[in-house]
Amino acid sequence: MAYPVDLHTHSLRSDGVHEPAELVRIAAERGVQVLAMSDHDTLAGVAEALAAGERHGVRTIASTELNTESEWGDVHVLGYFLDPHDDALEERLRWLRENRGRRIELMVENLERLGYPVLIDRVREIAQGGALGRPHLAQALFEAGHVTSYDAAFDTLISKDAPGYVARVGLTPLEAVELVRKHGGVPSLAHPFTVDGLEALLPQLVAAGLAGMECYYGSHSVSSTVEYRRLARQHDLVPTGGSDFHGRGEHGRLPGGVFVPEECVAALEARKRTTPPASIPA
Numbered sequence: 001m002a003y004p005v006d007l008h009t010h011s012l013r014s015d016g017v018h019e020p021a022e023l024v025r026i027a028a029e030r031g032v033q034v035l036a037m038s039d040h041d042t043l044a045g046v047a048e049a050l051a052a053g054e055r056h057g058v059r060t061i062a063s064t065e066l067n068t069e070s071e072w073g074d075v076h077v078l079g080y081f082l083d084p085h086d087d088a089l090e091e092r093l094r095w096l097r098e099n100r101g102r103r104i105e106l107m108v109e110n111l112e113r114l115g116y117p118v119l120i121d122r123v124r125e126i127a128q129g130g131a132l133g134r135p136h137l138a139q140a141l142f143e144a145g146h147v148t149s150y151d152a153a154f155d156t157l158i159s160k161d162a163p164g165y166v167a168r169v170g171l172t173p174l175e176a177v178e179l180v181r182k183h184g185g186v187p188s189l190a191h192p193f194t195v196d197g198l199e200a201l202l203p204q205l206v207a208a209g210l211a212g213m214e215c216y217y218g219s220h221s222v223s224s225t226v227e228y229r230r231l232a233r234q235h236d237l238v239p240t241g242g243s244d245f246h247g248r249g250e251h252g253r254l255p256g257g258v259f260v261p262e263e264c265v266a267a268l269e270a271r272k273r274t275t276p277p278a279s280i281p282a
């Protein structure tokens with residue numbers, strides 16, 4: 001049988017395999033009593049999961065997992081106790097989903113309008129299959145003869161405040177924590193082992209409103225769980241956990257397949273704030 005609490009799972013509404021109701025049914029059959037369906041950057045399946053939870057007697061927590069972009073490695077922020085009908089949040093998440101990775105394409109469109117056309121396919125060739133970045137675009141601008149040097153492309157066309165520039169699209173880890181707080185949810189840091197510089201980043205996230213950290217995770221060794229629990233205690237974070245079940249066998253655990261302390265649900269819920277702190281703009 002499974003452990004009764006699982007605060008990290010995915011459905012077909014992001015990169016999981018199962019419909020939300022199916023995910024809840026699988027969890028219920030395994031004996032899960034409290035489930036968070038935390039699809040990446042969307043609340044799309046949450047209402048469906050809540051309804052299925054009522055049918056199956058599973059307490060389902062409205063949640064999401066926010067991806068972020070920064071120099072801190074893979075920082076994913078789980079947001080719990082959100083409003084499944086929060087259209088403003090869903091709209092913001094939709095915008096982020098659609099524009100992630102489109103930044104360089106948008107800059108190419110800008111440059112075209114400004115009279116400096118380059119082929120996006122050439123930019124992709126220069127990047128050789130890697131993530132597109134401004135250096136590739138600068139190279140393409142130089143090759144096309146629009147500028148006299150690679151540096152000139154940066155300086156005159158695509159540096160910050162230059163006419164072709166488009167700002168990075170995506171949340172920073174701090175913005176993700178703040179977004180969850182702004183929408184009344186409770187943020188917890190997912191799978192901390194994927195973060196580069198965790199001990200330096202944590203105090204900043206805590207200051208922004210982070211309330212929990214996923215200390216219990218399928219691939220954590222006993223010693224790393226102990227270490228994450230120590231860090232959680234140090235920063236007054238609720239130790240959370242989950243299977244990160246997607247349905248394909250990745251992360252190795254089925255719903256309820258990771259021990260999670262049952263008391264963490266009430267502890268997380270107690271971290272909800274009725275009014276956002278003054279530091280967060282409305």
Ligand SMILES: [Zn+2]
Binds near residue numbers: 076191
């Ligand atoms: Zn994740």
Ligand SMILES: [Zn+2]
Binds near residue numbers: 008010065244
């Ligand atoms: Zn996940």
